[in-house]
Amino acid sequence: MELSFQLKNNGSELTTLHAILGKLEKRWCLSSKTTMELNLILDELVTNIIEHGGCDNECVIDIKLIKGNSEITLVVTDDGPPFDPTITPAPDISLPLEERGCGGLGIHLVRKFSDGCMYKRTKNRNVLTLIKKIPKEHR
Amino acid sequence: MKTEISQENDATIFTLSGRLDSHTAPQFEKQVQDYLTSPENHLVLNFNNLEYISSAGLRIILNTAKAYKPTEYQFITCSMQDHVLEVFEISGLDTFITICRTLDDSLVALKDEE
Numbered sequence: 001m002e003l004s005f006q007l008k009n010n011g012s013e014l015t016t017l018h019a020i021l022g023k024l025e026k027r028w029c030l031s032s033k034t035t036m037e038l039n040l041i042l043d044e045l046v047t048n049i050i051e052h053g054g055c056d057n058e059c060v061i062d063i064k065l066i067k068g069n070s071e072i073t074l075v076v077t078d079d080g081p082p083f084d085p086t087i088t089p090a091p092d093i094s095l096p097l098e099e100r101g102c103g104g105l106g107i108h109l110v111r112k113f114s115d116g117c118m119y120k121r122t123k124n125r126n127v128l129t130l131i132k133k134i135p136k137e138h139r
Numbered sequence: 140m141k142t143e144i145s146q147e148n149d150a151t152i153f154t155l156s157g158r159l160d161s162h163t164a165p166q167f168e169k170q171v172q173d174y175l176t177s178p179e180n181h182l183v184l185n186f187n188n189l190e191y192i193s194s195a196g197l198r199i200i201l202n203t204a205k206a207y208k209p210t211e212y213q214f215i216t217c218s219m220q221d222h223v224l225e226v227f228e229i230s231g232l233d234t235f236i237t238i239c240r241t242l243d244d245s246l247v248a249l250k251d252e253e
Contacts (some may be wrong), residue, residue, distance in 0.1 A: 011162035018215055020159065036191065036222050043193050049160040093231030097204055106194035112229045 001028060001032075003065040006060050009050045014043055028067050031138045037113045038072065038132060045076050045085070045128065063080030070117070070139055074130040083126055084119040085110065107134035140189075141168050152242070152250055156188030159196035162213050168199050177204040182207065187218035191224050209235040213237070213252055217245040226253050 005020055018039060025035040042063060048079040049061055062077040090111070091104040111117070116131040140157035148253070151174060159167060174182055186192075208216035215251070217239040219227065227233050239245035 014160050014162045033222065039191070040193060040226070043160055047193070050161070072141055084206065094234075095231075097208055097235040099199075099232075100235075102194075102198040102201055102203060105197055109226065109229060 002064065004062070005063045006062055007046055009053060009059050009061065011047075011050060013097065017042055017046065023063070029138070031135065034072075034132070034134060037080050041110050041113050041130060041132065042076070043075065044110050048083075048085070048106055049078045049080055052083065053078060067134075069136055072132045072134060074114075074132065076126075076128045076130075079124070080126060082121050084121075085128065086117050086119045110132070118124065140167060142167060144170070144211060145235055146180075147183075147246060148249075150183050150246065152183045152185055154185040155190065156190075158191040159189060159199075160191065160193045161195035164195040167196070171199065171203060175203060177214045178207055178210045181215070183213075183214045183249075184216045185218055185240070185242050185245075185247065186216060186220065186223055189223055190220065193222050194230070197226070198234060200236065201232060204232075213246060213249055215239055215245040217242050239253050 003024060005018060021039050022034050024030065025032065046061055053059070059079050064075040066073040074089075085107045088107050089105060091101070091108050093108070110130070113132075115133045116128045118129045120127050140155065140159055141156040145152045145154070146243035155167070156161070174180070174189065182205065184200070184203075204214055215237045218241055219238060224238070227236070237248065239248055
């Protein structure tokens with residue numbers, strides 16, 4: 001099973017994303033926890049593209065979800081400048097409050113809630129592929 | 140996202156409902172900003188009806204905790220849904236932010252401080 005859709009580089013598209021995933025939860029019989037985690041992963045990636053993607057004009061983010069037997073593959077493609085979130089340094093979450101910065105938290109959440117990711121730059125586009133395992137009881 | 144602000148003894152309570160993401164965060168940040176520049180009260184964030192939080196929301200919570208740290212007032216969060224709590228824990232914010240199970244628990248915690 002596959003689903004492809006596009007979002008624009010606009011914050012209000014997060015509402016669209018939430019609505020699309022809500023329908024997908026029913027169609028693919030996902031648990032609300034898995035849907036919520038997929039939502040968070042895509043939210044953080046889309047937000048990153050909106051805030052740091054260098055698109056002053058409207059640009060399009062392509063999102064594709066593919067459901068296998070035990071996992072969901074997510075492919076996020078955008079036209080922004082090269083950005084590989086798989087190699088950005090992880091924030092030190094053991095630091096005390098005074099020393100904690102806000103940077104890198106979004107990508108940290110993406111890594112923690114996904115089970116693998118791969119980046120490539122193809123035809124001037126960022127292509128990020130992530131794997132999200134489906135818990136056994138919901139396969 | 141919706142925010143209701145109420146007062147209980149010497150604590151200001153923000154009751155959040157809906158989704159706190161990068162789209163709704165600026166509105167919440169604006170509302171909480173007045174309380175951060177010169178805290179005059181304890182602050183409780185009640186997450187009972189908050190369904191969802193992303194790093195954009197965590198950033199505001201982190202800045203709130205930083206603003207309250209040097210003051211004589213307490214900053215407490217309460218009533219987190221499981222997913223919201225998990226996001227807090229994975230980000231390590233639970234190590235320095237007080238998370239109470241219920242609003243009543245947080246009001247008791249504030250009383251005990253006095």
